Amino acid sequence: MLKRYLPILTWLPHYHKRLLGADLLAGLIVTVMVIPQSLAYALLAGLPAVVGLYASILPQLVYTLFGTSKTLAVGPVAIIALMTGAALSSIAATGTETYLQAALILSLLSGGMLVAMGLLKMGFFSNFLSHPVISGFLTASGILIAASQLGSLLGVESSGFTLIERLVTLVPNLASFNIATLSIGGGTLVFLIALRRHGKATLNKVGFPLPLADLIAKAGPVFAVVITSLVTWHWQLADKGVDVVGQIPGGLPALSLPWGDYSLWRSLLIPALLISLVGFVESVSMGQMLAAKRRQRISPNQELVGLGVSNLAAGFSSGMPVTGGLSRTVINYDAGAQTPAAGAFAALGIALVTMSFTGWLYYLPIATLAATITVSILTLVDIPMLRQTWRYSRSDFAAMAVTILLTLIEGVEAGILSGVTLSIALFLYRTSRPHSALVGRVPGTEHFRNTTRHDVETVSTVALLRIDESLYFANARYLEDTVYNLVASHPELEHVVLICSAVNLIDASALESLDAINARLKDSEVKLHLSEVKGPVMDQLKKSDFLDALTGRVFLSTYAAWREFS
Amino acid sequence: MLKRYLPILTWLPHYHKRLLGADLLAGLIVTVMVIPQSLAYALLAGLPAVVGLYASILPQLVYTLFGTSKTLAVGPVAIIALMTGAALSSIAATGTETYLQAALILSLLSGGMLVAMGLLKMGFFSNFLSHPVISGFLTASGILIAASQLGSLLGVESSGFTLIERLVTLVPNLASFNIATLSIGGGTLVFLIALRRHGKATLNKVGFPLPLADLIAKAGPVFAVVITSLVTWHWQLADKGVDVVGQIPGGLPALSLPWGDYSLWRSLLIPALLISLVGFVESVSMGQMLAAKRRQRISPNQELVGLGVSNLAAGFSSGMPVTGGLSRTVINYDAGAQTPAAGAFAALGIALVTMSFTGWLYYLPIATLAATITVSILTLVDIPMLRQTWRYSRSDFAAMAVTILLTLIEGVEAGILSGVTLSIALFLYRTSRPHSALVGRVPGTEHFRNTTRHDVETVSTVALLRIDESLYFANARYLEDTVYNLVASHPELEHVVLICSAVNLIDASALESLDAINARLKDSEVKLHLSEVKGPVMDQLKKSDFLDALTGRVFLSTYAAWREFS
Known part of the structure; x- marks a missing residue:
C-alpha cells in the first residue's frame, strides 16, 4: 500500500x-543542459528567469519520491509556460506582485487537481484530449511560441498571447530592431539549427565516436549560452541595447504559502484544469513511450499524484507550473539515467547553481534564450500530420483544424476547449446516425455480411438487420425510423431479426424504442427477433419486461435464426 | 418541392x-374545451389570461398550412408556459411592459430556431433529450406547476420558479387564506378528479352511450368554468376576495413586430433553445404516436418548420411560445378531427370568442383555472417510472434523478441542462471503458462466445479478443492497456486476433493506438490480426498505412482465423 503511493x-x-x-x-549532464531552457520557459511565461530554476529543484525532488517513471525529468516546459503566461496575463500585468502570486496559485491549483484526479483514479479524463486535438494544439502552440520569441530575437517589444496580438504589437516596432541583438539571436538560431540537423553526422565524420557526437550536438544550447555570454560581456553589449538576464537573486527559493483573494483562485480554476490535463498528457505519453522501450511500466494514476505533488512543491517554493518535459526527459534518458535518483541529482545540481553561480548568468542575452526556445519548439509543429489526418478522417481533421485556428486566433484555452468539444460533438453526431446493414449468409458458412457488399443468400420473408452501434438515447428514434422504413418498403416481411453483435449497450430510451418497434410490428403481423445479444446487454434486458413482450425469439447466433426461418 | 414545405x-x-x-x-368541441386551459397557461407564464387566447389563434392557423400532423393542435401548453415564466421572470417583473415584450421575443427566437433547425434538418438534435431526462423533467415540472397553483387555490400570494422559492413565499401567507377561494378551488379540484377517475364509467352505467360519456367526462373543465363563474357572479364573490379573470380587452390581437434592446434578445437565447427543444419533443412524440394509430406519417423536420412558423406567428400576434399540446391534441383526435382543417376551425372559433364574448369570462375565478391546471398536469408526474428506471439502469436513473432534483431546486433550465449533460457524460464514460471478452468457439459451430460465460473451445497460442465498442479517442489508451495486459499475462501467445464485429468506427487516435499495439506486439514476436472488420471501417483503414504495417492478416470471419491457427 505504502509502496503504491x-x-x-x-x-x-x-x-x-x-x-x-x-x-x-x-x-x-541534465543540470548543465536544462539551465538555459528553464530560464527561457520562465521568461516565456512572463516570469523572472530565476523562477525557471526554482521550478526545477523541489518539484523534481518530490517527483523522485512519488513518480513511477524511471527517467521522467520534471520542470518548466514550453507548452505549460505558454499556457501559464496566457492565463496570468489575463488577470494581472507582467512583473507585478499579483502576477507572481497568481503563478504560485496556478501551480497549487493544478497540483491539487492532479493529486485529486490521481487518488480518484480519473486518469481516463485525459483521454478526451484526442490525438488530433493534441497534435493540432502542439502545432499551433509551436507557432505561437515562435511568434512570441520574434520580438526578443529582434530586440523589439511585443506582447500578447494570440498570434494577432503578437503581430499587431510587433509590426509597428520592427523598424527599431537592434542590430547587436539580431546578430546574437540570428547567429544562435542558425548555429542551433545547423548543429541539430548536421552536427551529429559531421562530428562523427571528423572522428568523434557516435555517443559523444550525439552529446555534443545536443549540448548546442550550452555552447551558445557560454559563447554569447562571453561576447556580450567582452564587448559590453548590454550597454548597446542587448537585453541580458541581469542580476539574479542568489540562494535557494524561499518556502512560502501563497495567498490571494477568492476571485483570483476562482479565475484560475479553468486554466489550472487545462494545464493539468495538457501537462499530464504530455508527461504520461512520453513516460509510457520511454518505459516501453525498456520494458518497464508506469502507472498513469500514480503519475497524476507524482505530477500533482510536484506542482504543489512548485507552488510552495516560488516556482511555476511544471510537468514531465519532452526535451529534458530525452536528455536524461539519453544520458543513461537508470533510476529517479538521476533526477534528484540534477535537482541538487541546479540548486547548487542557484545558490552560488547565478552571477555567471548576468551577461546571458535574452536573444540566446529566445533562439533556444524557438529551435526546440519547432519540433512541435507537425504540418504533414494535417495532410495525413485529412486523408484518414474528415471529422478528426475538423477537430484538429478548429484547435489550430482557435489556438492561434483566440488563444490556448479557447483552442483546446473547442477542440475537445468538437471532437465529442462529432462522435455523438456519428453515433446518433448509426450505420446499419441488411445482411445475408455467405454461402456455405455460418457467416453473415452486408447484402450490398458481398454475394450472399437471403430469404424474402426474413430481414436480417445488423445495427452497427450501441443503442442509446441519441439514436433511439433513428432506430425506429430505420425499422419502420424497412417494413414499409418490404410488405412481404414476416420476420425482422435485429443482429446485436455491435450493440454494446441498450439504455432506457432505446429500450422504449424497442418496445415501440415490437408493438408496431405486432400490429403489422411481423415478428421481431434478436440475435447475438451480448452477455452484459442480455443481463440488462432481463431486468425489464421487454423479453416477455417480445413477439419473436432471442437467438444465440444469426445462423440459428437463419436455420429456423429458411 | 412546394408540397414538401x-x-x-x-x-x-x-x-x-x-x-x-x-x-x-x-x-x-376543441374551441369550447381549450379556452379554460389557454387562459390558465397564460397565467402560469405570468402573462395576462387573454394572451393564452391570442396564442391559440394565428399559431394554429399557420400550423394548418405548414404542419404534417393531421390532428396536432397547437397552442400554449403547461410545460412551455412554465419554462416561459421562469425565463421571463429572471429578466423583468411580472406585469411590466418589458415582461410582455420579452414573451414575444422569446416566441420569435424560438420560432426562428425551430425553422432553422427544420431547414437544416437538425431534428436529430432533440434526440439528445433522453427518455429518462424528459420523463424526469415532466415529473419535476408537474410538481413545480402544482406548487405554483397552490397559492391560487388557497387565495394567497406566492411567487418564484423553483420549489423552494414557491414554498418560502407561500408558507408565511398560509394563515391568510380566503375561504371562498379555497371552496371554489378545492371544490373544482375534487369535482375534476372524481370526473376524471370515475366519470366515464358512472355516466355509462346510468345510460349514456360510451362516446358521449367520454366527452362529458372530458368536458369537466368546461362545466367547472361555467358553474364557478355563475356562482361567483351570483354571490358577488369578487368583492369577497375571490380573484377573477376580470376585464379582458375584446377584439383580435394587434399584429406587431416586437422590438427590444440587444441584451434582451441575447439573454433569451438559451431559454428559447430549451423551449424549442422541449416543445418539439413533446409535440413530435405525440404527433408520431397519433399518426401511427391511423397509419399516417409525419415528417419531423417539416414539423420543426411548422412549429417554428407557429411560434413566429405567436410572436407577431401578441401571443406566447406555443407547441403541439398533449391535452388539446387528444381532445381534437378524440373529437374525430380528420385533417388540419379541424384545427383551423378551432382557431376561428377561439377568434370569435376573443372578438365578442370575452365579457362572459369576467367572473371566471382564477382558482377554477388553477384547479384545471393542477388536475391536467398531475398526469405528467410519473413516480413508478423512477423505480422502473432504477431497476433497468443505474446511469439512466442518475440522469433522471439529477434532472428532477435540479429542476425542483434550481429551476427548469438548470434541470434540463444538467440532465442532458449528465446523460452525455455517462455515455462517454461508458464508451471510454469498453467491455471486452476473450472468446472461444461454440463446439460444432462457427460461432464464438465469451470464454467465461459459455463452454467453448480455445487454443492456447491464440487470443481471440472481442472489443465491444467503437475505437475512438476516449478509449484508445484503454485498448492499448487491455492488449498489453493480455499479452503480459499469457506469455505463450503467438497470435492476437482483434474481433471487430462491434467496432463501428476507428478514429485517428485509435488508429495510432493500433499502430502502437502492432509495433509493441512485433517486438514481443506476437502477430496482430483483425477479423470481422465491417465495410465502412475497412474502407477507412485502407486510407492509412496501418494495413501495410500490420504483422498479421485481416480475416473475413473469426472462424476463418480459427481454421488458420487451430
Missing part, C-alpha cells in the same frame, strides 16, 4: 553502486 | 364534404 520504496532498497555512477553522470 | 397542398385538393362535417364538429 511512494514508488521510491520499490527501487531505493535495491539501489547499488553501478546505478549510482550512471545516475550521477546523467544528473550532471 | 407547404403540406396543406397535399390534403386540401382532396378535401370533401364528409371530412368537413367531422372537422367542423371537432373544431367546435
Whole structure:
C-alpha cells in the first residue's frame, strides 16, 4: 500500500553502486543542459528567469519520491509556460506582485487537481484530449511560441498571447530592431539549427565516436549560452541595447504559502484544469513511450499524484507550473539515467547553481534564450500530420483544424476547449446516425455480411438487420425510423431479426424504442427477433419486461435464426 | 418541392364534404374545451389570461398550412408556459411592459430556431433529450406547476420558479387564506378528479352511450368554468376576495413586430433553445404516436418548420411560445378531427370568442383555472417510472434523478441542462471503458462466445479478443492497456486476433493506438490480426498505412482465423 503511493520504496532498497555512477553522470549532464531552457520557459511565461530554476529543484525532488517513471525529468516546459503566461496575463500585468502570486496559485491549483484526479483514479479524463486535438494544439502552440520569441530575437517589444496580438504589437516596432541583438539571436538560431540537423553526422565524420557526437550536438544550447555570454560581456553589449538576464537573486527559493483573494483562485480554476490535463498528457505519453522501450511500466494514476505533488512543491517554493518535459526527459534518458535518483541529482545540481553561480548568468542575452526556445519548439509543429489526418478522417481533421485556428486566433484555452468539444460533438453526431446493414449468409458458412457488399443468400420473408452501434438515447428514434422504413418498403416481411453483435449497450430510451418497434410490428403481423445479444446487454434486458413482450425469439447466433426461418 | 414545405397542398385538393362535417364538429368541441386551459397557461407564464387566447389563434392557423400532423393542435401548453415564466421572470417583473415584450421575443427566437433547425434538418438534435431526462423533467415540472397553483387555490400570494422559492413565499401567507377561494378551488379540484377517475364509467352505467360519456367526462373543465363563474357572479364573490379573470380587452390581437434592446434578445437565447427543444419533443412524440394509430406519417423536420412558423406567428400576434399540446391534441383526435382543417376551425372559433364574448369570462375565478391546471398536469408526474428506471439502469436513473432534483431546486433550465449533460457524460464514460471478452468457439459451430460465460473451445497460442465498442479517442489508451495486459499475462501467445464485429468506427487516435499495439506486439514476436472488420471501417483503414504495417492478416470471419491457427 505504502509502496503504491511512494514508488521510491520499490527501487531505493535495491539501489547499488553501478546505478549510482550512471545516475550521477546523467544528473550532471541534465543540470548543465536544462539551465538555459528553464530560464527561457520562465521568461516565456512572463516570469523572472530565476523562477525557471526554482521550478526545477523541489518539484523534481518530490517527483523522485512519488513518480513511477524511471527517467521522467520534471520542470518548466514550453507548452505549460505558454499556457501559464496566457492565463496570468489575463488577470494581472507582467512583473507585478499579483502576477507572481497568481503563478504560485496556478501551480497549487493544478497540483491539487492532479493529486485529486490521481487518488480518484480519473486518469481516463485525459483521454478526451484526442490525438488530433493534441497534435493540432502542439502545432499551433509551436507557432505561437515562435511568434512570441520574434520580438526578443529582434530586440523589439511585443506582447500578447494570440498570434494577432503578437503581430499587431510587433509590426509597428520592427523598424527599431537592434542590430547587436539580431546578430546574437540570428547567429544562435542558425548555429542551433545547423548543429541539430548536421552536427551529429559531421562530428562523427571528423572522428568523434557516435555517443559523444550525439552529446555534443545536443549540448548546442550550452555552447551558445557560454559563447554569447562571453561576447556580450567582452564587448559590453548590454550597454548597446542587448537585453541580458541581469542580476539574479542568489540562494535557494524561499518556502512560502501563497495567498490571494477568492476571485483570483476562482479565475484560475479553468486554466489550472487545462494545464493539468495538457501537462499530464504530455508527461504520461512520453513516460509510457520511454518505459516501453525498456520494458518497464508506469502507472498513469500514480503519475497524476507524482505530477500533482510536484506542482504543489512548485507552488510552495516560488516556482511555476511544471510537468514531465519532452526535451529534458530525452536528455536524461539519453544520458543513461537508470533510476529517479538521476533526477534528484540534477535537482541538487541546479540548486547548487542557484545558490552560488547565478552571477555567471548576468551577461546571458535574452536573444540566446529566445533562439533556444524557438529551435526546440519547432519540433512541435507537425504540418504533414494535417495532410495525413485529412486523408484518414474528415471529422478528426475538423477537430484538429478548429484547435489550430482557435489556438492561434483566440488563444490556448479557447483552442483546446473547442477542440475537445468538437471532437465529442462529432462522435455523438456519428453515433446518433448509426450505420446499419441488411445482411445475408455467405454461402456455405455460418457467416453473415452486408447484402450490398458481398454475394450472399437471403430469404424474402426474413430481414436480417445488423445495427452497427450501441443503442442509446441519441439514436433511439433513428432506430425506429430505420425499422419502420424497412417494413414499409418490404410488405412481404414476416420476420425482422435485429443482429446485436455491435450493440454494446441498450439504455432506457432505446429500450422504449424497442418496445415501440415490437408493438408496431405486432400490429403489422411481423415478428421481431434478436440475435447475438451480448452477455452484459442480455443481463440488462432481463431486468425489464421487454423479453416477455417480445413477439419473436432471442437467438444465440444469426445462423440459428437463419436455420429456423429458411 | 412546394408540397414538401407547404403540406396543406397535399390534403386540401382532396378535401370533401364528409371530412368537413367531422372537422367542423371537432373544431367546435376543441374551441369550447381549450379556452379554460389557454387562459390558465397564460397565467402560469405570468402573462395576462387573454394572451393564452391570442396564442391559440394565428399559431394554429399557420400550423394548418405548414404542419404534417393531421390532428396536432397547437397552442400554449403547461410545460412551455412554465419554462416561459421562469425565463421571463429572471429578466423583468411580472406585469411590466418589458415582461410582455420579452414573451414575444422569446416566441420569435424560438420560432426562428425551430425553422432553422427544420431547414437544416437538425431534428436529430432533440434526440439528445433522453427518455429518462424528459420523463424526469415532466415529473419535476408537474410538481413545480402544482406548487405554483397552490397559492391560487388557497387565495394567497406566492411567487418564484423553483420549489423552494414557491414554498418560502407561500408558507408565511398560509394563515391568510380566503375561504371562498379555497371552496371554489378545492371544490373544482375534487369535482375534476372524481370526473376524471370515475366519470366515464358512472355516466355509462346510468345510460349514456360510451362516446358521449367520454366527452362529458372530458368536458369537466368546461362545466367547472361555467358553474364557478355563475356562482361567483351570483354571490358577488369578487368583492369577497375571490380573484377573477376580470376585464379582458375584446377584439383580435394587434399584429406587431416586437422590438427590444440587444441584451434582451441575447439573454433569451438559451431559454428559447430549451423551449424549442422541449416543445418539439413533446409535440413530435405525440404527433408520431397519433399518426401511427391511423397509419399516417409525419415528417419531423417539416414539423420543426411548422412549429417554428407557429411560434413566429405567436410572436407577431401578441401571443406566447406555443407547441403541439398533449391535452388539446387528444381532445381534437378524440373529437374525430380528420385533417388540419379541424384545427383551423378551432382557431376561428377561439377568434370569435376573443372578438365578442370575452365579457362572459369576467367572473371566471382564477382558482377554477388553477384547479384545471393542477388536475391536467398531475398526469405528467410519473413516480413508478423512477423505480422502473432504477431497476433497468443505474446511469439512466442518475440522469433522471439529477434532472428532477435540479429542476425542483434550481429551476427548469438548470434541470434540463444538467440532465442532458449528465446523460452525455455517462455515455462517454461508458464508451471510454469498453467491455471486452476473450472468446472461444461454440463446439460444432462457427460461432464464438465469451470464454467465461459459455463452454467453448480455445487454443492456447491464440487470443481471440472481442472489443465491444467503437475505437475512438476516449478509449484508445484503454485498448492499448487491455492488449498489453493480455499479452503480459499469457506469455505463450503467438497470435492476437482483434474481433471487430462491434467496432463501428476507428478514429485517428485509435488508429495510432493500433499502430502502437502492432509495433509493441512485433517486438514481443506476437502477430496482430483483425477479423470481422465491417465495410465502412475497412474502407477507412485502407486510407492509412496501418494495413501495410500490420504483422498479421485481416480475416473475413473469426472462424476463418480459427481454421488458420487451430
